[in-house]
Amino acid sequence: MRIPYAPTSPIDPTPENEAIYQRIRDRRNLRPLIPLDLALLHNPDIADGYSKFVGAIRSKSSVPLPLAELAICYVAVLNKATYEWTAHAPICLKAGTKRDVLELLLEAGSDIAAVQKASVLSEVEKLVLAFTYQSTKEIVIQEDVMEELKREFTDQQVMELTITVGAYNMVSRFLVGLDVTESNGRAMEMPKEA
Structure with a gap:
């Protein structure tokens, strides 16, 4: 990757950041974070918004x-x-x-x-x-x-x-x-x- 991946735990382990990491893990069905997650987690708020947005597209759409x-x-x-x-x-x-x-x-x-x-x-x-x-x-x-x-x-x-x-x-x-x-x-x- 052209920049390093973010760590698998928050650099700034505030309750908010810990909750974001957990929500993303939960969306992945408790699997480890994938490289895409670790690229996005340089900014936990963006990663969180992305995960919710794409998660809804993948699981809440009525398109076959x-x-x-x-x-x-x-x-x-x-x-x-x-x-x-x-x-x-x-x-x-x-x-x-x-x-x-x-x-x-x-x-x-x-x-x-x-x-x-x-x-x-x-x-x-x-x-x-x-x-x-x-x-x-x-x-x-x-x-x-x-x-x-x-x-x-x-x-x-x-x-x-x-x-x-x-x-x-x-x-x-x-x-x-x-x-x-x-x-x-x-x-x-x-x-x-x-």
Whole structure:
């Protein structure tokens, strides 16, 4: 990483900081803090806000999990965020996305035309990936894509997909910017089959 990781216990062990560290551990189901946490914990208040925000996106959204994770994985591919891919590709597969869909993302990369022509994708997957591409690479969502999203999803789900893609663009830029886990430049690989 381009700066040292924060320690696994607060430098300033105030009750507030101790509570923040514990909330983040609790969100991780009492697992050890991960490198992303330790990068963020240079400022416990920011780490706490991030954890609550991303935790809500991951656990309180009504967007079907396979589609949300597919969008997150495509953000990782588009932004060359290897650590994000490594963390989310297994979740995406476990949620029900087919391996050949994720393989397509790795092969096509930012070639959205190739993605849209792929026969392995359902129409809703193509829509989510078109939206993710436009949000990530073009920022502005084309009206036809937005109208199709609104036909396919509720207003709440359109908002949730938009915040998911936006949030994971933030995450990938943070991961790549600081080279969290020293993953920059490493190839993205498919998770091993279970």
